[in-house]
Amino acid sequence: MNILIFIVLKSVCSRAMASKTPVGFIGLGNMGNPMAKNLVKHGYPVIAYDVFPEACKEFQDLGAQVTDSPADVAERADRIITMLPSSPNTIDVYTGANGILKKVKKGSLLIDSSTIDPAVSKELAKAVEKMGAVFMDAPVSGGIGAARAGNLTFMVGGVEQEFDAAKELLTCMGSNVIYCGEVGTGQAAKICNNMLLAISMIGTAEAMNLGIRLGLDPKLLAKILNMSSGRCWSSDTYNPVPGVMEGVPSANNYQGGFGATLMAKDLGLAQISATNTKTPVPLGSQAHQIYRMMCAKGYALKDFSAVFQFLREEETL
Template sequence: MKIGFIGLGNMGAPMAHNLLKAGHTLNVFDLNPHAVQSLTAAGATAKETPKAASTDVEYVITMLPAAAHVRAVLAGADGILAGIAKNVTIIDSSTIDPASVTTFAELANLNGNTFVDAPVSGGTGGATAGTLTFMVGGSPTAYEHVKPVLQAMGKNIVHCGETSTGQVAKICNNLVLGITMAGVSEAMALGEALGIDPKVLGGIINTSTGRCWSSDTYNPFPGVIETAPSTRGYTGGFGTDLMLKDLGLATDAARLARQPIYLGALAAQLYQTMSSKGAGKLDFSAVIKLYRNEGDA
């Protein structure tokens, strides 16, 4: 297939490489020339604008930091919609708010194009290995149409429902994740303070009703799970600032929907405290530091 790829950051670059490996033809665009070079060396064609990158292609994929960037790339001067042919499908793999997705899909439809939201989970590791999970929002037809392209970059291509439900799925999952991690943190720290061995406590929780990914795979207490970021100084995982971004999307979506998210809003403040203390780049499980008595007031 002929594909335009916009956004070659930590996630986008390895995803684009996997498309090339799978034999697709790629136009690429990014503001960062180093990122572009790595892809042209692998066979992609560099383009000067998003508009140029999306001319004469069958699919456009965007992988950008926030909704404002997607909007600019889509509808700004030299944006995609100014250059694209009818019937081209735009796949946005950025993590953004569902309301923006709806707006972008309407804009694309007016232009004769289909817009599919397809945010991912799996991190940079999954992007490189081509094992990402894609959560796809769009019609059944659109889902079938994008599936073969996404399969070059991921292992699980899940159809979540109509437009924007891919973002909804991602946001809701990460809402649970942000809450369970902070919850496990307070239980592990309480247990430590009350004199139980953290490994024993972790073992009990992981075989009981408190069992969760945040405890059995990513336990925030150092040493409980050998492969977790907590055991290597909270490095190399899912950063606190990224969790904060996703909880921000959840908070905003909930506000628009007039849905309360008591625990989610509170958990967001805990990660915000970590970020304000300079720990925004640490893995989000470092939130346990707020509970363990290691510092001064």
């Protein structure tokens, strides 16, 4: 972006800011922090809350209003985005003693970008609807880098008429905003994708490991898979074998990326959804267990592609 355009944009933003109504943001952690900053950059006055007060301080300096509880946010803003680590946290922020629902205004738009059980999203939607407000689930794909760059993907579930209103805000934080269907389908899309991702990552690790032990060169094997029916994102874009690709966690001792513990969490959600809907997911279930075992064996903080390393080590006999 050259400077001229930047100035023009900035003035556009400043002008826009004057007319924009505030947006609440609850949950300013690793992901929520850069997401909320992108809202500020796009000129939205932000009403912030986080359970850890220090997480809010930075936003105070950016001109955001900091509040004492989710209820306070709901009192001051009629559009709120929540970004929380788990189902229980999310339930608490919405329905707790100082939760959003205590003071939510009629007609408010509440967008939850946390990754949680879709059944919980549906429960929350019902509770929100009773208060005359609207709930949408909008979990994200893409990590901290994408959150900073503003090119997350949002998978959105909820009443279709409200999608445009949600999209207006989400576009400030993501480059891809997909409408998935009724409430809960945003979560559903995300956990289905991540379950398939985990399965094909472990499958890629197994196939590469087996091929190497049978005498194949890893780069050559990756090339063959990628031009054949074994091709997948884990083999052609994020190969788990050190030395095959550059710029991926396997090239950097499995640092950065998407931690095994986060993958285990998403697979746990997939498992719960599958159990509730009586859907057989034999490999998804096994993938969950493998990431669980990895977490128990010291791989919790490594990128999820470290499953190659977990499976590879030589027997001592």
